[in-house]
Amino acid sequence: MVFNVGDLVTRKSYNNDIVFKITDIDENNNIYLKGITVRLIADSYEDDLTLYNKEEEELIEIDSRQFDNFDNEINLNRDEYFYLPGRVLHIDGDKEYLDRCLDFYKKYNILAYGINEREDEIYKNIGKYLEETNADIVVITGHDAHYPKKGDKTDINSYQNSSNFIKAVKEARKYEKAHDKLIIIAGACQSNYEELIRAGANFASSPKRINIHALDPAIIATMVGLTDKGIDIDLIGILAKTKYGSDGVGGIITKGTMYVGYPR
Numbered sequence: 001m002v003f004n005v006g007d008l009v010t011r012k013s014y015n016n017d018i019v020f021k022i023t024d025i026d027e028n029n030n031i032y033l034k035g036i037t038v039r040l041i042a043d044s045y046e047d048d049l050t051l052y053n054k055e056e057e058e059l060i061e062i063d064s065r066q067f068d069n070f071d072n073e074i075n076l077n078r079d080e081y082f083y084l085p086g087r088v089l090h091i092d093g094d095k096e097y098l099d100r101c102l103d104f105y106k107k108y109n110i111l112a113y114g115i116n117e118r119e120d121e122i123y124k125n126i127g128k129y130l131e132e133t134n135a136d137i138v139v140i141t142g143h144d145a146h147y148p149k150k151g152d153k154t155d156i157n158s159y160q161n162s163s164n165f166i167k168a169v170k171e172a173r174k175y176e177k178a179h180d181k182l183i184i185i186a187g188a189c190q191s192n193y194e195e196l197i198r199a200g201a202n203f204a205s206s207p208k209r210i211n212i213h214a215l216d217p218a219i220i221a222t223m224v225g226l227t228d229k230g231i232d233i234d235l236i237g238i239l240a241k242t243k244y245g246s247d248g249v250g251g252i253i254t255k256g257t258m259y260v261g262y263p264r
Helices: 056-073 095-107 119-133 162-175 193-199 216-225 235-240
Strands: 008-011 020-025 031-035 041-044 049-051 082-084 088-092 112-116 137-141 183-186 259-261
Touching: 008 031, 008 041, 088 095, 088 119, 088 216, 095 112, 095 216, 112 119, 119 137, 119 162, 137 162, 137 216, 162 183, 162 193, 183 216, 216 235
Parallel strands: 088 112, 088 137, 137 183
Antiparallel strands: 008 020, 008 049, 020 031, 031 041, 082 259
16 A cells, blocks of 8 residues: 555554554655654554544544543633633644644633744743743643663653753753742653653653653643642642543642632
């Protein structure tokens, strides 16, 4: 079978568990892939791929149904009070994922600034972005992967972008050291969770080195942004809202960032 850039495919060697889009095919017929709903990039050979028979828009629509109950968690009494949720700076290595996350923030009235920047470039400008936006929450994400053949999960050199995310987290902590004054959400699929937390992230992926959903960082940011200022978040409850729960994302108990005022 001949594949083309833009085709949706799955990998036979992984039991067709993830749907990818073909992003490039090089002169040696190596095929480069990006997950449609998970933050993972990969490469493959033609013989390992199977064409997926749904349209991308249909797949995203089906996948998004898992968030249908999310609205029930946002119970703001708008009759008497007004609310000022925490503002978000979302820096993403993937433009398509960024746009989906920005739509998610907009749905829940979160003021979010989105920046598409390559993972290895984020650390260079993050201090400037934080100063310009005065964000309460910063998301540092994109793509990542752990390659066991290069080293075990403690070897930072066995990850695609974890070291870049760690550098960005450290730069953000230079801007604001207090974990409750700047909430940092960092990582992507299979990222080095422990080192991201040590670097200063409040939330990070991935404790079990699994894939995470494209919207998982935005879900965490939204829930923190909609928790009252000075109130400890429901850590276990928030992690349970993500696609794979605490296997995919973990973190520390953090205070919310939303101001509540009266009268409306």
